Amino acid sequence: MKKQSGFKTYRDEIYTAAHNDRLRLALSRAVKSFRGNVKNALAKFPHTVELAEEVQKIKEKAIPNMEKLTRQAITAIEANQGKGYIARTPEEALKIISDLVGTKKLIVKGKSMTGEEIGLREHLEKIGNEVYETDLGEFIIQNLGDRPMHILSPSIHVPREDVARLFSKIMGQEIAPDAQIEELVGVAREYLRDKFFRADIGISGANVVAADTGTLFIIENEGNIRLSTSAPPVHITLVGMEKLVPTLSDAFKVSEVTWRYANYTVPSYVSLISGPSKTGDIEKVTTYGAHGPKEFHVIFLDGGRTQLAKYPHLKQALYCLRCGGCLYECPVFAVTAGHFGDKYFTGIGAVWAAIVNKDKEKAASLAYTCLTCGRCRQRCPMKIDVPEMVIELRKMLAEGE
Numbered sequence: 517m518k519k520q521s522g523f524k525t526y527r528d529e530i531y532t533a534a535h536n537d538r539l540r541l542a543l544s545r546a547v548k549s550f551r552g553n554v555k556n557a558l559a560k561f562p563h564t565v566e567l568a569e570e571v572q573k574i575k576e577k578a579i580p581n582m583e584k585l586t587r588q589a590i591t592a593i594e595a596n597q598g599k600g601y602i603a604r605t606p607e608e609a610l611k612i613i614s615d616l617v618g619t620k621k622l623i624v625k626g627k628s629m630t631g632e633e634i635g636l637r638e639h640l641e642k643i644g645n646e647v648y649e650t651d652l653g654e655f656i657i658q659n660l661g662d663r664p665m666h667i668l669s670p671s672i673h674v675p676r677e678d679v680a681r682l683f684s685k686i687m688g689q690e691i692a693p694d695a696q697i698e699e700l701v702g703v704a705r706e707y708l709r710d711k712f713f714r715a716d717i718g719i720s721g722a723n724v725v726a727a728d729t730g731t732l733f734i735i736e737n738e739g740n741i742r743l744s745t746s747a748p749p750v751h752i753t754l755v756g757m758e759k760l761v762p763t764l765s766d767a768f769k770v771s772e773v774t775w776r777y778a779n780y781t782v783p784s785y786v787s788l789i790s791g792p793s794k795t796g797d798i799e800k801v802t803t804y805g806a807h808g809p810k811e812f813h814v815i816f817l818d819g820g821r822t823q824l825a826k827y828p829h830l831k832q833a834l835y836c837l838r839c840g841g842c843l844y845e846c847p848v849f850a851v852t853a854g855h856f857g858d859k860y861f862t863g864i865g866a867v868w869a870a871i872v873n874k875d876k877e878k879a880a881s882l883a884y885t886c887l888t889c890g891r892c893r894q895r896c897p898m899k900i901d902v903p904e905m906v907i908e909l910r911k912m913l914a915e916g917e
């Protein structure tokens with residue numbers, strides 16, 4: 517049978533999604549709650565809007581200097597007895613991580629869009645490791661055999677009744693289809709608890725990295741990052757080079773703007789990690805490997821980012837904080853979720869597909885699905901002009917660039 521083109525597969529997927537009532541039910545619930553939460557968070561902390569303007573300037577300066585900032589961060593991480601690496605391609609990143617991990621390991625993993633970008637979990641499973649996604653949404657996606665549909669809420673398209681059915685299957689215990697959400701969360705908590713403490717390796721991403729101290733900032737609410745990055749003896753982080761900013765104080769600013777626009781007045785946890793655990797409690801001799809990880813490895817992924825930074829209009833895609841706010845404003849996303857995307861979603865996803873993944877067919881599909889309505893630009897703390905990028909991209913694709 518003749519293989520269907522990427523465009524036809526995309527068209528079928530997006531049509532099917534648009535006619536899926538359960539998807540629309542889950543999305544309408546999520547959009548309503550998200551918009552209300554962001555409005556409250558910004559009303560309570562009105563300085564965030566001004567802070568976002570400052571962060572925009574920080575990102576504008578940092579992106580052309582990604583290379584230099586990465587080297588500076590690696591020097592700082594190694595001074596802290598960690599190890600830093602630059603991976604130019606996804607394949608290089610997978611090779612570095614596979615060499616560190618080996619095989620037959622138990623791995624607990626936090627949510628990471630960069631990990632998704634390079635197919636990290638699937639790769640580690642393929643080479644014989646047992647990998648558990650520990651973010652609740654990712655855990656649902658992993659067990660459904662699905663792919664994430666939102667950058668912050670990967671299982672946004674799965675209503676609670678479907679989660680109850682899935683958990684009944686995984687845990688081997690009957691969970692009523694009308695179970696309360698608290699009960700579903702409790703069941704997942706019990707199931708993952710011992711995995712954190714039995715794990716050989718914890719893997720995470722990072723929201724921001726301060727180049728001067730080599731400090732990773734990881735924002736979360738569930739507590740799974742705290743456990744994944746501190747209970748196992750080895751911590752590995754994979755992070756895109758666009759996440760670097762010059763100083764620790766810049767990183768605090770980026771973090772605050774990120775979580776506020778991601779719908780939180782304040783998140784439950786922000787982990788700042790600069791090296792393996794250490795103690796100086798016996799005779800003031802600094803000794804590495806105390807209660808937390810004994811090893812700390814950070815892989816910085818270029819993967820086309822330095823290339824993207826050279827395009828005058830498209831480079832703004834690298835300013836994205838991945839707060840996810842624009843997705844809740846997008847009228848196409850509201851009926852199709854992450855089907856309107858690839859590794860990244862909506863208009864930003866089109867740019868990413870074209871320049872980073874070099875998939876012109878996917879890029880064109882996404883660029884021509886975008887309505888260029890500009891609602892996302894109004895919501896975006898970085899004022900990323902998605903319509904401008906999409907129009908430029910359409911031109912480039914038409915000219916065969």
Ligand code: SF4
Nearest residue numbers: 836837839840842896
């Ligand atoms: S484009 Fe803007 S609103 Fe959308 S995720 Fe990125 S920073 Fe947030």
